[in-house]
Amino acid sequence: NAGVTQTPKFQVLKTGQSMTLQCAQDMNHNSMYWYRQDPGMGLRLIYYSASEGTTDKGEVPNGYNVSRLNKREFSLRLESAAPSQTSVYFCASSRDGYEQYFGPGTRLTVT
Amino acid sequence: KNEVEQSPQNLTAQEGEFITINCSYSVGISALHWLQQHPGGGIVSLFMLSSGKKKHGRLIATINIQEKHSSLHITASHPRDSAVYICAVYFGNEKLTFGTGTRLTIIP
Numbered sequence: 001n002a003g004v005t006q007t008p009k010f011q012v013l014k015t016g017q018s019m020t021l022q023c024a025q026d027m028n029h030n031s032m033y034w035y036r037q038d039p040g041m042g043l044r045l046i047y048y049s050a051s052e053g054t055t056d057k058g059e060v061p062n063g064y065n066v067s068r069l070n071k072r073e074f075s076l077r078l079e080s081a082a083p084s085q086t087s088v089y090f091c092a093s094s095r096d097g098y099e100q101y102f103g104p105g106t107r108l109t110v111t
Numbered sequence: 112k113n114e115v116e117q118s119p120q121n122l123t124a125q126e127g128e129f130i131t132i133n134c135s136y137s138v139g140i141s142a143l144h145w146l147q148q149h150p151g152g153g154i155v156s157l158f159m160l161s162s163g164k165k166k167h168g169r170l171i172a173t174i175n176i177q178e179k180h181s182s183l184h185i186t187a188s189h190p191r192d193s194a195v196y197i198c199a200v201y202f203g204n205e206k207l208t209f210g211t212g213t214r215l216t217i218i219p
Contacts (some may be wrong), residue, residue, distance in 0.1 A: 042210055099156055102155070
């Protein structure tokens, strides 16, 4: 099992560009999450999906959209990237809504 | 506001020392997560607990629900234990609230 995979690992964008971060899990988990991690702050929830076909906003959703394509995949889209979105992004999944398993992260820089 | 606080923020110790990292939270929780993040960036789940104590190898996690406090202990610490340790809690729903982490450095 690969667990939770994320692509790309690194990305540099110019302000205003768009991109989609991909996440997939092979553990048949129901819940999936997107977080961002910034220096000096705890991880913050951007969006989550409790099951296929449902998505909900987390603590910091502005500037992002998500798609739960199927049970395995949960993507995060930045429509018009801003320097404030420079961060490390983590995807996670959970079978029962409790113990979460994290992907390796995507380091995004917006110039 | 639901908050999670960790202490210390940074901890440096000699190899072999007994390590304690603390986590306190503001209101009642349904469960607590201890996570480890190595310098490469990946995050690994160490423990999930809602009461009592759990042990895995040299790692021990305890939680005191009445005092709203959890501790992570490492016995016989080793340089490979150097990492950031993160406490995260569920305040009654599926969403985790994270502490800012404790950076642990073990010197050989």
